Amino acid sequence: MYSEKVMDHFQNPRNVGTLPDANGVGEVGNIRCGDVMKLYIKVNENQVIEDIKFQTFGCGAAIATSSMITEIVKGMPISEAEKVSNRQVAEELDGLPPVKMHCSNLAADALKAAIEDYRQGQKA
Amino acid sequence: MRSIYLDHAATTPMRQEAYEAMIPYLTEKFGNPSSIHAFGRAARKDVDGARERVAKALNAAPQEIFFTSGGTEADNMAILGTAAQLRDKGKHIITSAVEHHAVLHTCEALATQGYRLTMLPVDKYGMVSPSQLAKAITDETILVSIMHANNEVGTIQPIRELAAIAHERGALFHTDAVQSLGNIPVDVADLQVDLLSASAHKLYGPKGVGLLYVRKGTKLGNIAYGGAQERNLRPGTENVAGIMGFARALELAAAEQPETYEHLAALRDKLIKGLTSLPAVSLNGHPQQRLPGNVNVSIERVEGESLILSLDMAGIAVSSGSACTSGSLEPSHVLMAMGLSHQKAHGSLRFTLGKSTSAADIDYVLEVIPGIIQRLRQMSPVQAGQE
Numbered sequence: 001m002y003s004e005k006v007m008d009h010f011q012n013p014r015n016v017g018t019l020p021d022a023n024g025v026g027e028v029g030n031i032r033c034g035d036v037m038k039l040y041i042k043v044n045e046n047q048v049i050e051d052i053k054f055q056t057f058g059c060g061a062a063i064a065t066s067s068m069i070t071e072i073v074k075g076m077p078i079s080e081a082e083k084v085s086n087r088q089v090a091e092e093l094d095g096l097p098p099v100k101m102h103c104s105n106l107a108a109d110a111l112k113a114a115i116e117d118y119r120q121g122q123k124a
Numbered sequence: 125m126r127s128i129y130l131d132h133a134a135t136t137p138m139r140q141e142a143y144e145a146m147i148p149y150l151t152e153k154f155g156n157p158s159s160i161h162a163f164g165r166a167a168r169k170d171v172d173g174a175r176e177r178v179a180k181a182l183n184a185a186p187q188e189i190f191f192t193s194g195g196t197e198a199d200n201m202a203i204l205g206t207a208a209q210l211r212d213k214g215k216h217i218i219t220s221a222v223e224h225h226a227v228l229h230t231c232e233a234l235a236t237q238g239y240r241l242t243m244l245p246v247d248k249y250g251m252v253s254p255s256q257l258a259k260a261i262t263d264e265t266i267l268v269s270i271m272h273a274n275n276e277v278g279t280i281q282p283i284r285e286l287a288a289i290a291h292e293r294g295a296l297f298h299t300d301a302v303q304s305l306g307n308i309p310v311d312v313a314d315l316q317v318d319l320l321s322a323s324a325h326k327l328y329g330p331k332g333v334g335l336l337y338v339r340k341g342t343k344l345g346n347i348a349y350g351g352a353q354e355r356n357l358r359p360g361t362e363n364v365a366g367i368m369g370f371a372r373a374l375e376l377a378a379a380e381q382p383e384t385y386e387h388l389a390a391l392r393d394k395l396i397k398g399l400t401s402l403p404a405v406s407l408n409g410h411p412q413q414r415l416p417g418n419v420n421v422s423i424e425r426v427e428g429e430s431l432i433l434s435l436d437m438a439g440i441a442v443s444s445g446s447a448c449t450s451g452s453l454e455p456s457h458v459l460m461a462m463g464l465s466h467q468k469a470h471g472s473l474r475f476t477l478g479k480s481t482s483a484a485d486i487d488y489v490l491e492v493i494p495g496i497i498q499r500l501r502q503m504s505p506v507q508a509g510q511e
Protein backbone atom coordinates (compact mmCIF):
# COMPACT_ATOMS: atom_id res chain seq x y z
CA MET A 1 0.00 0.00 0.00
CA TYR A 2 2.76 2.47 0.93
CA SER A 3 5.93 3.23 -1.04
CA GLU A 4 9.31 2.25 0.39
CA LYS A 5 10.02 5.91 1.04
CA VAL A 6 6.87 6.29 3.14
CA MET A 7 7.83 3.20 5.14
CA ASP A 8 11.35 4.54 5.62
CA HIS A 9 10.07 7.86 6.97
CA PHE A 10 7.56 6.02 9.15
CA GLN A 11 10.21 3.73 10.57
CA ASN A 12 12.96 6.34 10.88
CA PRO A 13 11.18 9.66 11.13
CA ARG A 14 13.47 12.70 10.78
CA ASN A 15 13.23 15.57 13.25
CA VAL A 16 10.81 14.09 15.77
CA GLY A 17 10.28 15.86 19.06
CA THR A 18 9.87 19.39 20.38
CA LEU A 19 11.99 22.55 20.06
CA PRO A 20 12.35 24.39 23.36
CA ASP A 21 13.58 27.55 21.59
CA ALA A 22 11.00 27.48 18.80
CA ASN A 23 9.65 30.86 17.71
CA GLY A 24 6.76 29.40 15.74
CA VAL A 25 4.43 26.52 16.62
CA GLY A 26 1.58 25.16 14.51
CA GLU A 27 -0.93 22.55 15.57
CA VAL A 28 -3.62 21.20 13.28
CA GLY A 29 -6.08 18.36 13.05
CA ASN A 30 -8.43 17.08 15.63
CA ILE A 31 -8.44 14.04 17.80
CA ARG A 32 -11.91 13.04 16.72
CA CYS A 33 -10.96 12.13 13.18
CA GLY A 34 -7.65 11.01 14.45
CA ASP A 35 -4.95 13.23 13.10
CA VAL A 36 -3.09 15.71 15.23
CA MET A 37 0.17 17.26 14.12
CA LYS A 38 2.31 19.79 15.88
CA LEU A 39 5.22 21.53 14.15
CA TYR A 40 7.87 23.60 15.90
CA ILE A 41 10.07 25.96 13.88
CA LYS A 42 13.02 28.14 14.72
CA VAL A 43 13.34 30.99 12.22
CA ASN A 44 16.60 32.97 12.24
CA GLU A 45 17.19 36.67 11.49
CA ASN A 46 17.51 35.91 7.77
CA GLN A 47 13.94 34.52 7.80
CA VAL A 48 15.28 31.01 7.23
CA ILE A 49 13.95 27.91 9.02
CA GLU A 50 17.04 26.99 10.96
CA ASP A 51 15.53 24.11 12.87
CA ILE A 52 12.26 22.20 12.83
CA LYS A 53 10.67 19.37 14.81
CA PHE A 54 7.34 17.59 14.72
CA GLN A 55 5.01 15.49 16.82
CA THR A 56 2.23 13.50 15.17
CA PHE A 57 -0.63 11.32 16.28
CA GLY A 58 -1.94 9.54 13.22
CA CYS A 59 -1.47 6.89 10.61
CA GLY A 60 1.68 5.86 8.77
CA ALA A 61 1.08 8.46 6.06
CA ALA A 62 0.59 11.21 8.64
CA ILE A 63 3.87 10.37 10.33
CA ALA A 64 5.77 10.01 7.05
CA THR A 65 4.47 13.30 5.60
CA SER A 66 5.32 15.09 8.84
CA SER A 67 8.83 13.73 8.66
CA MET A 68 9.17 14.56 4.96
CA ILE A 69 8.02 18.15 5.28
CA THR A 70 10.59 18.82 7.98
CA GLU A 71 13.29 17.56 5.63
CA ILE A 72 12.02 19.64 2.72
CA VAL A 73 11.82 22.97 4.54
CA LYS A 74 14.77 22.77 6.91
CA GLY A 75 17.15 25.51 5.78
CA MET A 76 14.54 27.14 3.55
CA PRO A 77 13.45 30.80 3.77
CA ILE A 78 9.91 30.99 5.18
CA SER A 79 8.70 32.79 2.06
CA GLU A 80 9.52 29.65 0.06
CA ALA A 81 8.54 27.17 2.76
CA GLU A 82 4.99 28.47 2.99
CA LYS A 83 4.49 27.63 -0.68
CA VAL A 84 5.23 23.94 -0.16
CA SER A 85 2.03 22.09 -1.05
CA ASN A 86 0.72 18.79 0.17
CA ARG A 87 1.08 17.40 -3.38
CA GLN A 88 4.76 18.22 -3.30
CA VAL A 89 5.19 16.40 0.00
CA ALA A 90 3.31 13.39 -1.36
CA GLU A 91 5.41 13.40 -4.53
CA GLU A 92 8.62 13.47 -2.55
CA LEU A 93 7.37 10.32 -0.81
CA ASP A 94 6.85 8.64 -4.20
CA GLY A 95 3.10 9.07 -3.86
CA LEU A 96 0.41 8.23 -1.32
CA PRO A 97 -2.71 6.09 -1.72
CA PRO A 98 -5.64 8.37 -2.71
CA VAL A 99 -7.45 7.76 0.60
CA LYS A 100 -4.34 9.02 2.41
CA MET A 101 -3.90 12.33 0.56
CA HIS A 102 -5.73 14.17 3.33
CA CYS A 103 -2.98 13.18 5.76
CA SER A 104 -0.49 15.17 3.71
CA ASN A 105 -2.71 18.26 4.00
CA LEU A 106 -2.06 18.08 7.68
CA ALA A 107 1.68 18.55 7.21
CA ALA A 108 1.32 21.49 4.83
CA ASP A 109 -1.33 23.11 7.06
CA ALA A 110 0.75 22.66 10.21
CA LEU A 111 3.71 24.34 8.52
CA LYS A 112 1.57 27.29 7.41
CA ALA A 113 0.20 27.57 10.94
CA ALA A 114 3.71 27.55 12.41
CA ILE A 115 4.89 30.27 10.00
CA GLU A 116 1.80 32.34 10.80
CA ASP A 117 2.50 31.90 14.50
CA TYR A 118 6.06 33.08 13.97
CA ARG A 119 4.87 36.19 12.08
CA GLN A 120 2.33 37.01 14.80
CA GLY A 121 5.11 36.71 17.36
CA GLN A 122 7.33 39.10 15.38
CA LYS A 123 4.57 41.72 15.25
CA ALA A 124 3.99 41.64 18.97
CA MET B 125 12.77 -12.52 11.04
CA ARG B 126 9.82 -14.16 12.76
CA SER B 127 6.55 -14.24 10.94
CA ILE B 128 3.53 -14.54 13.18
CA TYR B 129 0.06 -14.49 11.69
CA LEU B 130 -2.53 -13.27 14.20
CA ASP B 131 -5.29 -12.29 11.80
CA HIS B 132 -7.25 -15.55 11.54
CA ALA B 133 -10.58 -13.69 11.62
CA ALA B 134 -9.62 -12.16 8.26
CA THR B 135 -8.71 -15.50 6.75
CA THR B 136 -6.89 -18.72 7.61
CA PRO B 137 -4.23 -20.66 5.74
CA MET B 138 -5.69 -23.69 3.98
CA ARG B 139 -4.95 -26.95 5.73
CA GLN B 140 -3.12 -29.71 3.89
CA GLU B 141 -6.07 -32.12 4.05
CA ALA B 142 -8.38 -29.59 2.40
CA TYR B 143 -5.80 -28.86 -0.27
CA GLU B 144 -5.38 -32.55 -1.03
CA ALA B 145 -9.12 -33.04 -1.17
CA MET B 146 -9.33 -30.37 -3.88
CA ILE B 147 -6.55 -31.42 -6.23
CA PRO B 148 -8.37 -34.21 -8.12
CA TYR B 149 -11.22 -31.80 -8.94
CA LEU B 150 -8.84 -29.23 -10.38
CA THR B 151 -7.35 -31.84 -12.68
CA GLU B 152 -8.69 -35.22 -13.79
CA LYS B 153 -12.10 -35.13 -12.03
CA PHE B 154 -13.20 -32.06 -13.92
CA GLY B 155 -16.74 -33.12 -14.84
CA ASN B 156 -19.72 -30.78 -14.54
CA PRO B 157 -22.05 -32.22 -11.89
CA SER B 158 -25.03 -31.39 -14.13
CA SER B 159 -23.79 -33.58 -17.00
CA ILE B 160 -25.42 -36.95 -17.51
CA HIS B 161 -22.31 -38.84 -18.65
CA ALA B 162 -19.79 -40.62 -16.47
CA PHE B 163 -17.61 -37.51 -15.95
CA GLY B 164 -20.61 -35.55 -14.72
CA ARG B 165 -21.98 -38.37 -12.61
CA ALA B 166 -18.65 -38.77 -10.81
CA ALA B 167 -18.61 -35.09 -9.89
CA ARG B 168 -22.26 -35.15 -8.81
CA LYS B 169 -21.63 -38.11 -6.56
CA ASP B 170 -18.74 -36.37 -4.84
CA VAL B 171 -20.57 -33.06 -4.40
CA ASP B 172 -23.49 -34.95 -2.87
CA GLY B 173 -21.06 -36.77 -0.59
CA ALA B 174 -19.59 -33.43 0.47
CA ARG B 175 -23.08 -32.12 1.18
CA GLU B 176 -23.77 -35.09 3.44
CA ARG B 177 -20.55 -34.62 5.39
CA VAL B 178 -21.13 -30.88 5.78
CA ALA B 179 -24.71 -31.50 6.92
CA LYS B 180 -23.50 -33.99 9.49
CA ALA B 181 -20.98 -31.48 10.90
CA LEU B 182 -23.80 -28.97 11.45
CA ASN B 183 -26.35 -31.56 12.58
CA ALA B 184 -28.48 -30.73 9.56
CA ALA B 185 -29.95 -32.78 6.71
CA PRO B 186 -28.18 -32.77 3.31
CA GLN B 187 -31.18 -31.14 1.59
CA GLU B 188 -30.82 -28.20 3.96
CA ILE B 189 -27.32 -27.30 2.70
CA PHE B 190 -26.86 -24.88 -0.20
CA PHE B 191 -23.31 -24.22 -1.34
CA THR B 192 -22.48 -20.60 -2.15
CA SER B 193 -19.47 -18.51 -3.10
CA GLY B 194 -18.83 -17.61 0.54
CA GLY B 195 -20.25 -15.99 3.64
CA THR B 196 -21.26 -12.80 1.87
CA GLU B 197 -23.40 -14.55 -0.71
CA ALA B 198 -24.99 -16.76 1.96
CA ASP B 199 -25.94 -13.67 4.00
CA ASN B 200 -27.39 -12.00 0.90
CA MET B 201 -29.39 -15.08 -0.01
CA ALA B 202 -30.80 -15.41 3.49
CA ILE B 203 -31.84 -11.78 3.83
CA LEU B 204 -32.86 -10.84 0.30
CA GLY B 205 -34.38 -14.28 -0.24
CA THR B 206 -36.57 -13.97 2.86
CA ALA B 207 -37.56 -10.41 1.98
CA ALA B 208 -38.61 -11.48 -1.52
CA GLN B 209 -40.48 -14.56 -0.29
CA LEU B 210 -42.36 -12.95 2.59
CA ARG B 211 -42.98 -9.43 1.34
CA ASP B 212 -46.74 -9.95 1.42
CA LYS B 213 -46.58 -11.12 5.01
CA GLY B 214 -44.63 -8.13 6.32
CA LYS B 215 -41.82 -5.73 5.60
CA HIS B 216 -40.03 -5.44 8.91
CA ILE B 217 -36.51 -6.79 9.40
CA ILE B 218 -34.50 -6.75 12.61
CA THR B 219 -30.73 -6.97 12.83
CA SER B 220 -28.05 -5.68 15.20
CA ALA B 221 -25.70 -2.73 15.03
CA VAL B 222 -22.62 -4.96 15.16
CA GLU B 223 -23.25 -7.22 12.17
CA HIS B 224 -20.71 -7.78 9.43
CA HIS B 225 -21.21 -5.50 6.44
CA ALA B 226 -22.44 -8.52 4.46
CA VAL B 227 -25.56 -8.42 6.65
CA LEU B 228 -25.70 -4.73 7.51
CA HIS B 229 -25.37 -3.36 4.00
CA THR B 230 -27.82 -5.95 2.68
CA CYS B 231 -30.42 -4.90 5.26
CA GLU B 232 -29.72 -1.25 4.52
CA ALA B 233 -30.31 -1.90 0.83
CA LEU B 234 -33.74 -3.34 1.70
CA ALA B 235 -34.49 -0.27 3.79
CA THR B 236 -34.24 1.80 0.61
CA GLN B 237 -36.74 -0.53 -1.09
CA GLY B 238 -39.69 -0.08 1.22
CA TYR B 239 -38.71 -2.44 4.03
CA ARG B 240 -38.53 -1.18 7.58
CA LEU B 241 -35.30 -1.91 9.40
CA THR B 242 -34.67 -2.02 13.15
CA MET B 243 -31.07 -2.13 14.25
CA LEU B 244 -30.82 -3.44 17.78
CA PRO B 245 -28.25 -1.70 19.97
CA VAL B 246 -25.64 -3.64 21.94
CA ASP B 247 -24.27 -3.17 25.44
CA LYS B 248 -20.69 -2.15 26.15
CA TYR B 249 -19.54 -5.73 25.61
CA GLY B 250 -21.16 -5.93 22.19
CA MET B 251 -24.05 -8.10 23.38
CA VAL B 252 -27.58 -7.96 21.96
CA SER B 253 -30.26 -8.23 24.62
CA PRO B 254 -33.19 -10.64 24.15
CA SER B 255 -35.50 -8.19 25.91
CA GLN B 256 -34.64 -5.48 23.36
CA LEU B 257 -35.53 -7.92 20.60
CA ALA B 258 -38.80 -8.80 22.33
CA LYS B 259 -39.63 -5.08 22.42
CA ALA B 260 -38.74 -4.43 18.79
CA ILE B 261 -40.44 -7.40 17.20
CA THR B 262 -43.92 -7.01 15.70
CA ASP B 263 -46.34 -9.14 13.70
CA GLU B 264 -44.91 -7.43 10.63
CA THR B 265 -41.42 -8.77 11.36
CA ILE B 266 -40.41 -11.38 8.81
CA LEU B 267 -36.75 -11.86 9.67
CA VAL B 268 -34.37 -11.44 12.57
CA SER B 269 -30.69 -11.67 11.62
CA ILE B 270 -28.15 -11.70 14.47
CA MET B 271 -24.62 -13.00 14.10
CA HIS B 272 -23.46 -15.95 16.19
CA ALA B 273 -20.10 -14.39 17.09
CA ASN B 274 -18.67 -11.03 16.18
CA ASN B 275 -15.68 -10.83 13.85
CA GLU B 276 -14.11 -7.80 15.52
CA VAL B 277 -14.55 -8.28 19.24
CA GLY B 278 -15.50 -11.97 19.41
CA THR B 279 -18.68 -11.50 21.46
CA ILE B 280 -20.94 -14.57 21.31
CA GLN B 281 -24.66 -13.79 21.11
CA PRO B 282 -27.41 -15.71 22.95
CA ILE B 283 -28.73 -17.19 19.69
CA ARG B 284 -31.04 -19.81 21.15
CA GLU B 285 -32.91 -17.24 23.24
CA LEU B 286 -33.08 -14.73 20.40
CA ALA B 287 -34.33 -17.35 17.94
CA ALA B 288 -37.06 -18.40 20.39
CA ILE B 289 -38.33 -14.82 20.55
CA ALA B 290 -38.40 -14.56 16.75
CA HIS B 291 -40.27 -17.85 16.44
CA GLU B 292 -42.87 -16.88 19.04
CA ARG B 293 -43.85 -14.01 16.75
CA GLY B 294 -43.66 -16.07 13.58
CA ALA B 295 -40.48 -14.49 12.20
CA LEU B 296 -37.58 -16.40 10.64
CA PHE B 297 -34.21 -16.34 12.36
CA HIS B 298 -30.90 -16.10 10.49
CA THR B 299 -27.45 -16.21 12.03
CA ASP B 300 -24.09 -15.50 10.45
CA ALA B 301 -21.87 -18.22 11.90
CA VAL B 302 -18.83 -17.38 9.76
CA GLN B 303 -16.65 -16.64 12.78
CA SER B 304 -18.02 -19.16 15.25
CA LEU B 305 -17.89 -22.33 13.17
CA GLY B 306 -14.92 -24.47 14.19
CA ASN B 307 -14.28 -22.39 17.31
CA ILE B 308 -17.39 -23.05 19.39
CA PRO B 309 -20.15 -25.66 18.94
CA VAL B 310 -22.43 -24.90 16.01
CA ASP B 311 -25.42 -27.24 15.87
CA VAL B 312 -28.45 -25.98 13.94
CA ALA B 313 -30.89 -28.09 15.96
CA ASP B 314 -29.48 -26.80 19.22
CA LEU B 315 -29.36 -23.17 18.05
CA GLN B 316 -32.89 -23.44 16.63
CA VAL B 317 -32.11 -21.21 13.66
CA ASP B 318 -33.88 -21.27 10.29
CA LEU B 319 -30.96 -19.93 8.29
CA LEU B 320 -27.23 -20.02 8.94
CA SER B 321 -24.27 -18.71 6.92
CA ALA B 322 -20.76 -20.17 6.87
CA SER B 323 -17.56 -19.61 4.94
CA ALA B 324 -14.74 -22.07 4.20
CA HIS B 325 -11.78 -19.72 4.33
CA LYS B 326 -12.28 -18.91 8.00
CA LEU B 327 -11.89 -22.55 8.97
CA TYR B 328 -8.76 -23.54 7.05
CA GLY B 329 -10.61 -24.24 3.81
CA PRO B 330 -10.39 -22.49 0.44
CA LYS B 331 -11.54 -18.96 -0.34
CA GLY B 332 -14.63 -18.38 -2.47
CA VAL B 333 -16.88 -21.10 -1.08
CA GLY B 334 -19.40 -21.16 1.73
CA LEU B 335 -22.88 -22.35 2.49
CA LEU B 336 -26.32 -21.36 3.57
CA TYR B 337 -28.23 -23.74 5.81
CA VAL B 338 -31.97 -23.46 5.12
CA ARG B 339 -34.17 -25.32 7.56
CA LYS B 340 -36.53 -27.80 5.94
CA GLY B 341 -39.83 -26.13 5.08
CA THR B 342 -38.31 -22.63 4.90
CA LYS B 343 -38.85 -21.05 1.49
CA LEU B 344 -36.58 -18.40 0.04
CA GLY B 345 -37.04 -16.27 -3.05
CA ASN B 346 -34.26 -16.31 -5.63
CA ILE B 347 -31.70 -13.55 -5.73
CA ALA B 348 -30.07 -14.83 -8.92
CA TYR B 349 -31.43 -16.73 -11.89
CA GLY B 350 -29.96 -19.33 -14.16
CA GLY B 351 -29.56 -23.09 -14.00
CA ALA B 352 -31.22 -25.53 -11.64
CA GLN B 353 -28.19 -26.08 -9.42
CA GLU B 354 -28.57 -26.20 -5.64
CA ARG B 355 -32.24 -27.04 -5.98
CA ASN B 356 -32.91 -23.97 -8.10
CA LEU B 357 -31.90 -21.62 -5.32
CA ARG B 358 -28.32 -20.87 -6.26
CA PRO B 359 -27.78 -21.12 -10.01
CA GLY B 360 -24.37 -21.61 -11.59
CA THR B 361 -22.01 -24.54 -12.09
CA GLU B 362 -20.79 -25.67 -8.70
CA ASN B 363 -17.31 -24.80 -7.47
CA VAL B 364 -16.61 -28.51 -7.18
CA ALA B 365 -12.99 -28.30 -5.97
CA GLY B 366 -13.94 -25.59 -3.49
CA ILE B 367 -16.85 -27.62 -2.17
CA MET B 368 -14.61 -30.67 -1.71
CA GLY B 369 -12.01 -28.60 0.15
CA PHE B 370 -14.70 -26.96 2.27
CA ALA B 371 -16.29 -30.28 3.24
CA ARG B 372 -12.94 -31.72 4.29
CA ALA B 373 -12.00 -28.60 6.28
CA LEU B 374 -15.40 -28.41 7.97
CA GLU B 375 -15.64 -32.04 9.01
CA LEU B 376 -12.18 -31.81 10.56
CA ALA B 377 -12.93 -28.45 12.19
CA ALA B 378 -16.11 -29.85 13.74
CA ALA B 379 -14.33 -32.95 15.04
CA GLU B 380 -11.45 -30.91 16.45
CA GLN B 381 -13.57 -28.07 17.85
CA PRO B 382 -13.24 -28.95 21.56
CA GLU B 383 -9.42 -29.19 21.27
CA THR B 384 -9.29 -26.01 19.20
CA TYR B 385 -11.24 -24.19 21.88
CA GLU B 386 -8.90 -25.33 24.65
CA HIS B 387 -5.77 -24.45 22.70
CA LEU B 388 -6.95 -21.00 21.63
CA ALA B 389 -8.62 -19.96 24.88
CA ALA B 390 -5.47 -20.62 26.91
CA LEU B 391 -3.35 -18.50 24.56
CA ARG B 392 -6.05 -15.81 24.33
CA ASP B 393 -6.16 -15.45 28.09
CA LYS B 394 -2.38 -15.24 28.28
CA LEU B 395 -2.33 -12.47 25.66
CA ILE B 396 -5.20 -10.55 27.29
CA LYS B 397 -3.47 -10.73 30.65
CA GLY B 398 -0.17 -9.51 29.23
CA LEU B 399 -1.65 -6.67 27.19
CA THR B 400 -4.04 -5.33 29.81
CA SER B 401 -1.22 -5.15 32.34
CA LEU B 402 0.40 -2.45 30.15
CA PRO B 403 -0.43 1.19 30.94
CA ALA B 404 -3.65 2.57 29.37
CA VAL B 405 -4.59 -0.64 27.58
CA SER B 406 -8.14 -2.01 27.95
CA LEU B 407 -10.01 -5.05 26.66
CA ASN B 408 -12.86 -4.63 24.17
CA GLY B 409 -15.65 -7.19 24.00
CA HIS B 410 -17.08 -9.58 26.51
CA PRO B 411 -14.77 -10.99 29.19
CA GLN B 412 -16.41 -14.45 29.08
CA GLN B 413 -18.85 -14.77 26.17
CA ARG B 414 -16.01 -14.51 23.72
CA LEU B 415 -14.55 -16.48 20.83
CA PRO B 416 -11.52 -18.45 22.02
CA GLY B 417 -9.14 -16.89 19.48
CA ASN B 418 -10.16 -13.23 19.77
CA VAL B 419 -8.25 -10.50 21.61
CA ASN B 420 -9.31 -6.92 20.98
CA VAL B 421 -7.75 -4.10 22.97
CA SER B 422 -7.65 -0.32 22.90
CA ILE B 423 -4.27 1.27 23.40
CA GLU B 424 -4.74 4.89 24.34
CA ARG B 425 -2.86 7.70 22.63
CA VAL B 426 -1.71 5.45 19.80
CA GLU B 427 -3.27 5.18 16.35
CA GLY B 428 -4.14 1.72 15.06
CA GLU B 429 -2.60 1.88 11.61
CA SER B 430 0.77 2.97 13.00
CA LEU B 431 0.53 0.04 15.39
CA ILE B 432 -0.23 -2.40 12.56
CA LEU B 433 2.68 -1.10 10.49
CA SER B 434 5.06 -1.27 13.44
CA LEU B 435 3.97 -4.77 14.38
CA ASP B 436 4.22 -5.81 10.74
CA MET B 437 7.83 -4.66 10.70
CA ALA B 438 8.39 -6.93 13.70
CA GLY B 439 6.80 -9.79 11.75
CA ILE B 440 3.41 -9.75 13.49
CA ALA B 441 0.22 -9.53 11.38
CA VAL B 442 -2.86 -8.03 13.11
CA SER B 443 -5.73 -5.64 12.32
CA SER B 444 -7.42 -2.56 13.80
CA GLY B 445 -10.76 -0.75 13.96
CA SER B 446 -9.07 2.63 13.57
CA ALA B 447 -10.64 5.15 11.19
CA CYS B 448 -7.25 5.41 9.47
CA THR B 449 -7.42 1.75 8.39
CA SER B 450 -11.02 1.70 7.20
CA GLY B 451 -10.90 3.22 3.74
CA SER B 452 -14.04 5.18 4.60
CA LEU B 453 -12.08 6.94 7.37
CA GLU B 454 -14.85 6.02 9.80
CA PRO B 455 -13.91 4.09 12.91
CA SER B 456 -15.26 0.55 13.34
CA HIS B 457 -19.06 0.53 13.53
CA VAL B 458 -18.81 -2.32 16.03
CA LEU B 459 -16.66 -0.40 18.52
CA MET B 460 -18.82 2.71 18.03
CA ALA B 461 -22.00 0.70 18.71
CA MET B 462 -20.39 -0.55 21.92
CA GLY B 463 -20.05 3.09 22.99
CA LEU B 464 -16.28 3.39 22.73
CA SER B 465 -14.88 6.89 22.27
CA HIS B 466 -13.34 7.71 18.88
CA GLN B 467 -10.07 7.94 20.71
CA LYS B 468 -10.34 4.35 21.98
CA ALA B 469 -11.52 3.04 18.62
CA HIS B 470 -8.54 4.77 17.08
CA GLY B 471 -6.13 2.80 19.19
CA SER B 472 -7.91 -0.52 18.82
CA LEU B 473 -6.00 -3.62 17.85
CA ARG B 474 -7.38 -7.06 17.03
CA PHE B 475 -5.34 -10.22 17.41
CA THR B 476 -7.06 -13.40 16.21
CA LEU B 477 -5.22 -16.57 17.06
CA GLY B 478 -5.29 -19.82 15.15
CA LYS B 479 -4.22 -23.44 15.03
CA SER B 480 -0.53 -22.69 14.52
CA THR B 481 -0.32 -20.03 17.25
CA SER B 482 2.05 -21.03 20.06
CA ALA B 483 2.80 -19.76 23.54
CA ALA B 484 6.17 -18.60 22.19
CA ASP B 485 4.34 -16.41 19.65
CA ILE B 486 2.36 -14.76 22.43
CA ASP B 487 5.56 -14.22 24.43
CA TYR B 488 7.15 -12.57 21.41
CA VAL B 489 4.17 -10.22 20.92
CA LEU B 490 4.29 -9.25 24.58
CA GLU B 491 8.02 -8.69 24.30
CA VAL B 492 7.92 -6.32 21.32
CA ILE B 493 4.69 -4.41 21.85
CA PRO B 494 5.69 -2.24 24.84
CA GLY B 495 8.56 -0.69 22.85
CA ILE B 496 6.29 -0.02 19.87
CA ILE B 497 3.66 1.65 22.04
CA GLN B 498 6.28 3.74 23.76
CA ARG B 499 7.85 4.87 20.49
CA LEU B 500 4.49 5.95 19.05
CA ARG B 501 3.36 7.65 22.24
CA GLN B 502 6.60 9.59 22.37
CA MET B 503 6.02 10.77 18.82
CA SER B 504 2.53 11.99 19.65
CA PRO B 505 1.59 15.55 20.67
CA VAL B 506 -1.34 14.12 22.64
CA GLN B 507 -0.21 13.48 26.16
CA ALA B 508 -1.78 11.46 28.95
CA GLY B 509 -4.72 13.21 30.58
CA GLN B 510 -4.98 15.68 27.68
CA GLU B 511 -7.54 13.81 25.61
Ligand SMILES: Cc1ncc(COP(=O)(O)O)c(C=O)c1O
Pocket residue numbers: 133134193194195196197199224226271273274275300302303323324325332333334
Ligand atom coordinates in the same frame (compact mmCIF):
# COMPACT_ATOMS: atom_id res chain seq x y z
C1 LIG C 1 -18.98 -12.40 10.35
C2 LIG C 1 -18.64 -12.48 8.90
N1 LIG C 1 -19.61 -12.61 7.99
C3 LIG C 1 -19.35 -12.69 6.67
C4 LIG C 1 -18.06 -12.65 6.19
C5 LIG C 1 -17.82 -12.72 4.72
O1 LIG C 1 -17.44 -14.00 4.32
P1 LIG C 1 -16.77 -14.23 2.90
O2 LIG C 1 -15.42 -13.62 2.95
O3 LIG C 1 -16.70 -15.73 2.75
O4 LIG C 1 -17.65 -13.61 1.88
C6 LIG C 1 -17.00 -12.51 7.11
C7 LIG C 1 -15.61 -12.45 6.64
O5 LIG C 1 -15.02 -11.42 6.46
C8 LIG C 1 -17.30 -12.43 8.49
O6 LIG C 1 -16.33 -12.28 9.40
Ligand code: FES
Pocket residue numbers: 033034035057058059060061062100103447448449
Ligand atom coordinates in the same frame (compact mmCIF):
# COMPACT_ATOMS: atom_id res chain seq x y z
S1 FES D 1 -4.12 10.15 10.08
FE1 FES D 1 -5.95 8.99 9.82
S2 FES D 1 -5.79 8.33 7.81
FE2 FES D 1 -3.92 9.40 8.09
